[in-house]
Amino acid sequence: MTTLTPVGTSAARVVDAFKVYGAGDAEVRALDGVTVGFPAARFTAIMGPSGSGKSTLMHCAAGLDTLSSGSAFIGTTDLGTLGDRDLTLLRRERIGFVFQSFNLVGTLTVAENITLPLDLAGARPDTDWVDALIDVVGLGDRLLHRPSELSGGQQQRVAVARALAGRPDVVFADEPTGNLDSRSGAEVLNLLGRAVHEMGRTVVMVTHDPVAAAHADEVVFLADGRLVDRMTDPTAEKVLDRMKAFDGLAGAGAGRGTVS
Template sequence: MTAARVVDAVKTYGTGDARVRALDGVTVGFPAGRFTAIMGPSGSGKSTLMHCAAGLDTLTSGSAFIGDTELGTLGDRQLTLLRRERIGFVFQSFNLVPTLDVAENITLPLDLAGARPDRAWVDGLIDVVGLGDRLRHRPAELSGGQQQRVAVARALAGRPDVVFADEPTGNLDSRSGEEVLRLLGRAVHEMGRTVVMVTHDPVAAGHADEVVFLADGRLVDRMPEPTAQKVLDRMKAFDGTRDAAYGLPSAQGAAS
């Protein structure tokens, strides 16, 4: 079963000589119950792919689906409802509401939708993210890693079909980033969710079940059972960038 997919996806920006083809005929599916990472050099179209697959942006041509629902057939209100009810989001900048405490931030999407939280599910999430003793704290009283764990719990609170995570460890130190990646992995393998993550970091991608590679707006490779070293080697083949540019001190260090 496929949680999300795009078919012959084309996305262009600008006109005339300034026209940029960010996606160039991409067809790719993201399996349900799996953790998929999207990688590629800067400008490869990876964030554009995620935004279009998640209904945050519209395709110039082609189709995007959540389950069997084609996003292009939905009006604005229907699309808003679909994103609210079937999709979770985790962003690099956390996007927590500073005036709300942890418990209120976690249930915020459900509260906005007028939905009653499944208390057992939410309590289980709070236990999984390890923030039971921080529920009455506000974001400013938390570390960056704790804030991102709140954001992951918020994304999962409504039991979405798929969670899209855009560079979720980009603002975190390596230890906090590792905690968030393990949490996303647990959401997939222990809680049955689906996660699609955009990242530039081979270490982060190594936590996924599969990595999808883009280059110049096209799908160029898929890697099952990735490791940080295998991903780094594949990325270096794209542009010859040094190890440190992808978050690793050296190829030897990545392998250790």
């Protein structure tokens, strides 16, 4: 079992996490004994080859999917102890999400999309916080526009502001730059970095892109459903070199040794 971060500092973590699909000869272990914490007020990227389990890890850590065995925590809250209603409330109140496809509501304005999770929860927005977010994402002159009137990069910036509007404990971002050109992608990644380093938020991002991963404070690497390494202060070149090494490791069959 591999442990990467002290559990006491984690905004989110999984412990001895297994996720199994199918049975018998068709069984697939998407997660195979993973223990990892995502430190508070840090930007962590999750990387690995296709099929390594990185999106499964994020979905289980965020309560979007359930583990076959093991535990997932947001702060000190064990997600496995929550019923459907309490889990829904936790995701609404303590977690933000950013997806590759933006997931904005086309009939709502930018302003309405940003505050939508709060409106659905019946919560009153903190106007100072929301105004600060709008300033950070640079869309103050687009608040009355609909998503169809925005570029892809602008739509994703709205999605980031929406994810942060309720001051969540952690924001999970699944390939947030996958549908963007390099310039728009860099804008979104810089925005996520500012949310961490200037606003004290926690961001966990799944990506296949070494350039995107280089914006994080730390990268954790998966192969065959197992954690195999981590890297602090990443650069695109170092991440790419590490990924090339893991291609060979995965082909040889990675073990579940300890990563120090």
